[in-house]
Amino acid sequence: MFDFSQFAAAFPIDGPKPYDQNGVRQIETFRKTFDGVLFIDRVLKALGVGESKSYPPRGDSGLRALHQQICETKVSPHAKLSIFYYLLLDYDELRGARSNLAEALAEESGLPPNYQILMRGLWHMDRREFKFALEHLAHPSLPSEFADDIITVLVRHAKSSSNHNDNDNNNDDTDYSLALAYYHTVQPALQSASALELLFGALARTSVASALRFLRAYPDHARQQLFERLVASVLEHPQAGGARGRELVSLPLDSAEERWFQHYVASGEGRKSKNARVLAQMRQVVTGRDRGGIPVGGQGAAVAVREVR
Structure with a gap:
């Protein structure tokens, strides 16, 4: 029976090892790019393993100490094995394509596939291999x-x-x-x-229509804040009258959204943008509303609306 509490059963004794000075330096470089926190740090914290930044272990003695901490933690055997699986991925990376220590551990211990998929995905995240990470983290079993x-x-x-x-x-x-x-x-x-703010910002800068559909799922107060963020993302672009601006002003806004739009570009924070007049004028042309112009700017300057012939 596989006994992962024995260090020699969980980790190889001979051959190249990933936690020498160079290996630790490389991992710490990755950590710095993530504002000091790796996903394995989050896993260890969630499971109550060791103190902060117990990964990467320093040398063989550090790995043995971490192994003992993991074994003594009061979590499920599968949770413990999943950490060992992650650590063995470090070994596999160092030893090359023919090394499959992590897979061998999973097979011998009976570690369920969803644990393997999650930990491999997080390992790729920590290595900034985001495309490979998503192949695992977006798996329907997780x-x-x-x-x-x-x-x-x-x-x-x-x-x-x-x-x-x-x-x-x-x-x-x-x-x-x-x-x-x-x-x-x-x-x-x-x-x-x-x-949520970061996700919505990415949506707004990628597809205005998708961002509008997204914000409509929220209650009115949050919805208004997100809507104003959407308009702001268009206004901050150097060419607000370009494709994203045209997409925004052409959207079928409901009465509340129309009111929020007009207020934001005329007297809200949006009025401070040099592109507010352009966007307001474009909306008027599209909707045919208020052909006398709407006030935009702190001094109530009017936006002249061109006649569409």
């Missing part, structure tokens, strides 16, 4: 574990799109496709306001 943190990392580390040279397209220069793919696939109920 609960939305660490969803707020996953969304936060994917949005904050979204890459600039090298092929976005046209300023008049429906996106800014950042590709949020991985963050949005994770959200649309998993449909997590986000718990933190910061994660």
